[in-house]
Amino acid sequence: MTFDYDLFVIGGGSGGVRAARVAAATGAKVALAEEYRMGGTCVIRGCVPKKLMVFASGYAEMFDDARAYGWDVQEGPFDWPKFRTHLHAELDRLEGIYRKLLSGSNVEIFDARATLKDAHTVTLSTGQDLRAKHILVATGGRPVVPDMAGAELAITSNEVFLLDRMPKSILIIGGGYIASEFAGILNGLGVKVTQFYRGAQILRGFDDEARGLVAEGMRAKGVNLHLGTNIVEMRAATKEDLEGVQEGVPMESGKPAQLPHAGGGHGIWVKATNGTEEVYDQVMFATGRAPNTEGMGLEAAGVTVGRRGEIIVDEYSQTAVPSIYAIGDVTNRVQLTPVAIREGMAFVETVFKGNPTAVDHDLIPSAVFTQPELGTVGLTEEQAREIEPVEIYCTSFKPMNHAFAGRDDRVLMKLVVSKATRKVLGCHIVADHAGEMIQLVGIAVKMGATKEDFDRTVAVHPTMAEELVTMKEPMRTA
Numbered sequence: 001m002t003f004d005y006d007l008f009v010i011g012g013g014s015g016g017v018r019a020a021r022v023a024a025a026t027g028a029k030v031a032l033a034e035e036y037r038m039g040g041t042c043v044i045r046g047c048v049p050k051k052l053m054v055f056a057s058g059y060a061e062m063f064d065d066a067r068a069y070g071w072d073v074q075e076g077p078f079d080w081p082k083f084r085t086h087l088h089a090e091l092d093r094l095e096g097i098y099r100k101l102l103s104g105s106n107v108e109i110f111d112a113r114a115t116l117k118d119a120h121t122v123t124l125s126t127g128q129d130l131r132a133k134h135i136l137v138a139t140g141g142r143p144v145v146p147d148m149a150g151a152e153l154a155i156t157s158n159e160v161f162l163l164d165r166m167p168k169s170i171l172i173i174g175g176g177y178i179a180s181e182f183a184g185i186l187n188g189l190g191v192k193v194t195q196f197y198r199g200a201q202i203l204r205g206f207d208d209e210a211r212g213l214v215a216e217g218m219r220a221k222g223v224n225l226h227l228g229t230n231i232v233e234m235r236a237a238t239k240e241d242l243e244g245v246q247e248g249v250p251m252e253s254g255k256p257a258q259l260p261h262a263g264g265g266h267g268i269w270v271k272a273t274n275g276t277e278e279v280y281d282q283v284m285f286a287t288g289r290a291p292n293t294e295g296m297g298l299e300a301a302g303v304t305v306g307r308r309g310e311i312i313v314d315e316y317s318q319t320a321v322p323s324i325y326a327i328g329d330v331t332n333r334v335q336l337t338p339v340a341i342r343e344g345m346a347f348v349e350t351v352f353k354g355n356p357t358a359v360d361h362d363l364i365p366s367a368v369f370t371q372p373e374l375g376t377v378g379l380t381e382e383q384a385r386e387i388e389p390v391e392i393y394c395t396s397f398k399p400m401n402h403a404f405a406g407r408d409d410r411v412l413m414k415l416v417v418s419k420a421t422r423k424v425l426g427c428h429i430v431a432d433h434a435g436e437m438i439q440l441v442g443i444a445v446k447m448g449a450t451k452e453d454f455d456r457t458v459a460v461h462p463t464m465a466e467e468l469v470t471m472k473e474p475m476r477t478a
Contacts, residue, residue, distance in 0.1 A: 001120075005031045007352075008122050008132035010114045010296075013040020015328040015340030016138030017098055021105040022348045030107045031132070033114035033124060038098040039091070041140050041329070042337040045158045048094065049087055050181060053161075054369045056083055057188025061221075061407075068405035078189050080166040087161065116297040119323045123297075134323055134351055137303075137311060138340070139292040141329035143178075145285050150234035153268050154283040157182065167191055167281035171270055173231055175202040177368045179286035180214070183223045184371030193223050194280070196272060198230040203368065207380035209394070210428040213412050217372040217430070220408060230273045237267040237279045291330045308332060315358040316350050317343055325351070334361050365442030367435030372409060375438030377445050378426030381416050381478065389419040391474035393451070399431065399464050413467040415451065419477070422450040427468070437465050 005028075009020045012034030024030040037044045056078070063075040102109055113125040121131050143156035155163070157178050170186055172179050175197030187193040195202075195218075202218075202225070203211035219225050267279040291309045298305055304312040304320045310332035317325045325347055328340030342359050349357035365377040384390045393415040402409040416426035427441045444453065459466035 002131070003120065003133045004130045005029045005108075005132040007031075007134045007136060008033070008114070008130060009136045009138060010122065011040065011138035011140060011292075011328070011330070012038040012098065012102075012109075013138060013140050013328060013340065014042050014337045015344040016040070016136065017102060018341045019136055019138065019327065019344030019347055020107045021101060022345060023352050024105040024107050026348070026352045028352055030105075031110060031130065032102060032107055033110040033112055033122070035111075035113035035125065037095055038102070038109075039095050043094050043098065044091055045161060047337055049091060049161050050157075050185070051369060052087055052090070053185045053189075054181070054371075057185045057371070060188050060190070065401070065405040065407075078166070080163075080189070084161070084163075115295065116301040116303070116324070118301055119321045134325065136344075136347060137296070137298075137319075137324065137326040137330055138328050138344070139296070139330045140340075141289040141291050141332075141335065143285065144288045144290050146287060148231075148234070150236075150268070151285070153234065153236060154285050156285050160284065163282075169280050170194070170282045170284060171196065171231075171268075171278070171280045172284045172286060173197075174286035174288070175199055175204065175227075176286060176288070177203065177370070179284075180218065180370045181368065182284065182286065183225070184218060184221070184369075187218075187221060187223050188371060194278070195223055195225045196229045196231060197225070197227055198273075200227060202227070203370075203374070205380075206368070206374065206376060207414065207426070207428040208382055209414060210374055210376065210380075210412055210430050213396070213410065213430045214368070214370050214372055214374050217409060218370065221371060226272070226274060228274075231270055232273055233271040234283060235269055237269040239266075241269045241277075241279050242266060289329070289335065291332055293330060306332070316356060317347050317359070334364060336364065336366060339364065363442070363446045365438045365445075367438060369435065372411075372430050373432060373434040375429040375431075375434030375436075375441075376427070377438055377442040378424070379416055380426060380428070381414075384416045384418075384425050385478035390425065390478050391417045391419055391451075392476050392478065393417060393471040393473075394475040395467050395471055397467075400462060401432075411464055411467075413464070413471070415454070415468065415471065417451045417474070422452060424449055424451060424454065429465075429468075431464050437468075441468065 007023050007030045009016045009032040020030050020032045063073050066073040114122045117123045123129050145151050169192040172183050172195045180202050183193050183195045202215050268283045269279050271277050293309045302321045311326040313326050313331050317327050327343035329335045346357040346359045349355045368374040396412045399411050412430040414428040454469050457469045459469050
């Protein structure tokens with residue numbers, strides 16, 4: 001049997017690009033197809049533009065803090081068009097780098113949609129059929145929009161980077177990290193933000209104490225967070241809606257603003273489960289993501305697909321079809337860019353280097369770029385106490401920089417420790433730069449460090465992180 005390629009990768013995100021490049025470095029003949037833009041969700045419509053918006057949104061508080069520290073700073077309005085132009089120029093630059101890396105690795109690029117025809121054949125949207133010894137599916141995921149009347153009026157995290165202008169008011173529906181991050185971002189950029197989440201607390205799955213402090217901090221910064229609340233009905237606002245609304249109506253010279261994505265051009269009327277009715281300049285759904293598997297011919301080719309649309313794979317990322325593998329968000333294992341990259345590397349080790357390598361999904365550090373920021377690794381207090389007796393070392397305080405500026409922001413430093421082994425099972429930080437701190441703590445936790453290892457480490461003073469090595473007595477046991 002003859003093949004056009006040793007490997008054909010479907011999807012030009014971080015995982016697919018890394019796998020293609022590393023496989024090509026072994027001497028394999030590799031091709032990659034991407035139907036949209038090279039770089040995938042993370043680079044084009046996810047991590048990178050979102051983090052740049054996080055940076056931009058933080059300057060409003062920085063101006064206030066600068067004055068408290070003696071600087072004569074004059075604050076002006078945020079210029080969204082200027083920022084957006086710079087943002088998209090940066091994304092174009094990064095996409096160019098991805099393309100250059102692929103071409104420099106002798107990976108053939110197809111700017112087309114690819115679907116599976118059989119175990120070794122992909123069909124491009126150009127009509128071309130190509131055969132490969134191995135096929136790697138790395139098509140990522142997409143935002144889910146609820147099936148309800150009026151949903152087409154709203155945006156998702158994909159479109160927020162493309163808005164012609166910043167809305168004056170927005171309703172964000174959801175309580176996960178994407179919803180909560182954008183609530184903080186848009187609030188910092190001067191948008192009046194309301195957030196609905198149907199659950200009892202945002203950031204489900206994270207440590208209860210940590211997510212409680214994040215929610216408290218978000219409210220203190222101005223986010224109008226409603227828990228136990230969902231949307232019942234939404235539609236384009238009418239003239240009567242605008243006349244009856246009490247707050248949040250975008251008005252310009254006494255007239256409704258002309259809005260992008262809003263049916264009648266005068267805002268979006270929303271009725272909530274708590275009985276309130278409101279008109280918002282914009283509505284954003286952040287209610288989960290789904291794997292990009294629709295219409296790919298997976299099941300016809302013999303690939304098993306789960307009930308959420310995820311590709312079912314084994315520990316080596318191999319599907320039910322031996323020649324077809326899948327990595328990243330399309331497998332719905334751990335939806336993080338660095339994990340997809342690790343899975344891509346492990347795939348190449350297994351298939352092209354003859355070294356069967358399973359991806360270690362245990363103890364993965366992660367950060368949520370809410371405001372305040374959350375960093376976490378390992379077990380939450382709630383998870384740990386279901387497994388074994390634990391001690392909880394915890395402290396919360398006003399950090400020096402915010403206290404001096406007159407802010408009420410609080411920091412949380414928390415260690416979850418096994419009573420039996422003394423290992424640190426989990427660490428949870430709510431603070432500025434929590435993501436930077438948790439990356440380093442993650443190394444210690446991954447190595448199996450004990451509480452006594454933390455205690456033996458000399459504190460770096462004055463820092464927030466020194467509290468991680470100076471907590472001597474447990475706050476509680478469980």
